Structure formats: structure tokens, C-alpha cells
Amino acid sequence: MKPAPFVYRKARSLDEAVALLGSHADARLLAGGQSLVATLNMRLSAPALLIDINGLPGLDRIETKDGTVSIGALTRHVAAERSEAIARHAPLIAKAIPHIAHPAIRNRGTIGGSIAFADPAAELPACLLALGGEVEAQGPKGMRRIKADDFFKDLYETALAPGEVLTRVHLPAATADTRTGFAELARRHGDYAMVGLAATARAKGKGLSDVRLAFFGVGNTPLRARRSEEALADGDIDAAVSALDLTPHDDIQATGAEKKHLAGVLLRRVAAQLMEPRA
Template sequence: MKPAPFAYARAKSVDHAIDLLGSSGGEARLLAGGQSLMASLNMRLSHPSLLIDINGIGALSGIAAAKDRVAIGAMTRHAQAEASPEIAKHVPLIARAMPHIAHPAIRNRGTIGGSVAFADPAAELPACMMALDAEFTIKGPKGERNVKAGDFFKGLFETAIGPQDILTGISVPAATASRRTGFGELTRRHGDYAIVGLAASGEAKGKGYDKLRLVYFGVGATPVRATKAEAALSEGDIDGAAKAVAGDIDPPDDIQASGATRRHLAGVLLKRVAAQLAEARS
């Protein structure tokens, strides 16, 4: 199939893009990497009247580590993050996740901001951002605001980004000496969306963890924090955490797997990710 007809505009700046969004009456879409958008256009699942290309806005791209935070521009490509020494050193969870995202050709064009803004519940980066307690910077007609990851993902493909807003950047805490991270996913084939996945981040404390965040993806309409499993694993109880996951998630049945299968795999995955966290101690 081919997309429905649409107009095209190339934004010269963030403010210009916001003005273009405002002039469209809510019928415009932003073109960043386009890896999800082009497919939805071709299948006519999306039919905007105007496509606003933001690839020329250089200020939206880049990675910068400063003090205890790392700033990631919304237009930063997956491949840039994957190859970045700053990401490898200061945000190891994202470094762990990057090779799991689709395939190199997609990572070359896909953007960090595009992935989190699309908010696919089976995608890796939204869960990573939740696990890291990231903060998103959004700019719109009324100015700029910052939104925590826990408040950013609202529902299936729904975020705190308004119809005239642009996600401009993401800020995540830089890793500390005690920070431990883990990541895993189960897919039918490498590069497929996850049947179930898990991103984990916490501070080592005794035999357990402090400020532990276990965030599943592929099990609900948004990334899902497993708070009961967090409580058990924080005390070093891996088996208890794996059992507790069943009370944290309520995955749906679909063509890939039943909810019961996903619930079982979530426990299996928790043990694997817990082993990653433990390896980092030694």
C-alpha cells in the first residue's frame, strides 16, 4: 500500500516546528527517524494532512555528560547511542539494550526520541527510561516543561506529549560506583519486538539493592514496574522476586503468546537479569 496524500514541510527550528504543528489543526505528524511512522503511513493506519520533517534541527541531536546527569537529544540516532563512549560509561543500561533494538539498518535511522514518543509497549527504550527514572523535556506553544518517566507514558501509544508539543531531550542519572543494571528480553527472532522484556536498575546495598526499579515491557499497554518483585529482590530474595512477578503484571493474550506464558517467562527473565545484577558486584 501507499500512504494517503499529505503536505510536507521541513522545520528550520524547534519553534518553527511548533508553529507548523499549530497551523495544522492537530492533523500533522513529526518525521524523525521514520522507522515506525513510514510503516503506519503506508498501511494507512496514520493519515496526517502535514508531515513536518525535523531532521534538519541540529540542536535536537547529541549526547552530553555533565555532573551527575546525561543529556540525550531527541534526534540522537540509536546507532549514535550504541557507539557512544558516554553512554557506555555513564548509562550502561541503555548500552545493554541497544543491540536488542531491531537491526543495524533501523538503528542507523531510528531516533531515541522517536522511540519513546511512539511509546510502543513492546519496545526496549521506554522501559529503560522508566528503570532509569528519566526526565523528558517537552516544548510547546506555552513553553518548556519537564516530565518524569513515570508520568510520561499514559497508555497504549499515548504519552504526555500534546498535539502541538515536541520532545526535545531526555535526561538520565549518570551511573554511580554502586549502580547495577540488567537487561533481557525474549523474542521469537533477534530483532523482533519482545514477547516479554525486563530493564533493571538499582544501587547495591549489602546483599540486596536500594532504589531498585524492575520495569517490564511487552506485558501491558505501557512499561510496567514490578513493585512486589522489587521489594523481594531488594532483600536479595531472587526466588521470591520471581514468584512475586505474577502479582505485578497482567499480560494479555495475543497471537505471539498467552498471558499465562508471558507471566511464566517474566519470572524466568527476572532470574536471568538478577544474575546480571549479581555479576556486576564481583
């Protein structure tokens, strides 16, 4: 199957991209295209206007400043995977990226595209939520930041307003007491996860504080398990597993009951990672 007809425009600046996006109610942005092109070919998406933002200056940079890691929306997965700054200052992202699809996909897919697409089974939205990061967006009314806890609204729906372009992702840089954990279960490496978990915490003596557990593949958005966070901060892993209040739906990969069981398995694995001293 081939895409429905559309008009293609190449944006030369961020302002032009915002203007084009606001000029038509049925417009889509093209960055890496690893999700969009597939939906175009299957005619699940049929925009009248396709705006190519590849090559916009400044949106493919990774910067660390004042305790924050900023990742441009057009940063390719492979660039983040190979980045020394990401490995040092955003280790959770470094752990997650090798699980994203396959090398060919990571060569083209973008950090911003993955987060803006908001697939509930994708790794990076859950990482953003676990890190308590922020999304930066540029729109007709200027620039604004949106906290991760407020960004993911429903299935493939985010807090981006009409005409807004996601431009950067801001993450707190890891410190000596930062602990991270990541695990997922998939049929094959590179497949979407049946269940996944991204987590962060701070070391506090022999225990943990500020625990954030973000599950993916178990709902319409990445989900925090707040009761389990509290139990894990108290050092009780069994209670953390018992406190999981996830209600996954059945799908072609597993029943909801199986997914909830697997979520508990992953929680135990990730809890062990969080207790490990940072390398």
C-alpha cells in the first residue's frame, strides 16, 4: 500500500516549521519517520501537508550545563547511544537505547520523535517520566516547558498544543548518588516490549529515596507505580511488588494478568539494579 496524496514542504527554520504547522489543520512533522512513514504507507495517517524538519539548525545537539542534560529533538538514537555525555550524565538513557528496535531504526529515529509520538510501549517516554524531565516546545505563542508528569495524556496523545514543535528534552544530570535501572521483556530483542520498567532513585545510606518507577507496555501511557515507589523507598521489595496497582489490558502478546505478573518480575530485577553502587 502507498500513502494517500500529500503536499511536502521542507522547513528551513524552526519559525517556518511552526508557521507551516499552524497554517493547516491537517499537517504532520517528519523527523526520523520510523513510525510516521509506516503509518503513512498503511494509510493510518493521511495528512494533507507533510513538513520535513530534518536539518533544522541546533536541534541535534546534546549539551550538559548547570546540572541539566539537554537533548535536541533531532538527535538520532545512534548519536545518543554513542554519546559520552549521555553515558556519563544520563545513564538511564544509555541503558534504554540499545533496546530500541534495531540498528537500522536507531540510525534514523530521533529522540524527539519517539517522545512526541508517545507510543505507550516505547522506551524513551518511560525514561523521560522516570527521570522527571521536561519537554521544550516552540509554538505560535513562543517557547514553553512541560513536565514529564504532565506530558503524556492518553494513547498517542500528549500535552503539545496545536502548532507546537517539540524542540528539546531536558533531563537532570546524574550525580554521585543517582541510581538507575532498566529492564524489559520482549518476544525478540528489538520487538516492542510486552512489559518494561525504567527507574531512578537516590542512594540514601544503605537504602533509597526519591524512587520513580515508570512502567511501559501496560497502559495507554507510561505509568508511575507510586505505591510501589514508597514501598521500595522503605526497603521492602515484596511490598513494592504487592503494591503494584497496574491494570494492563490483554493483547496479542499476553493477557493482562500475565503482564502484571511480568511487571512484578521486572520490579525485582530493577530494584536490584537500583541498589548497585554507581560505576
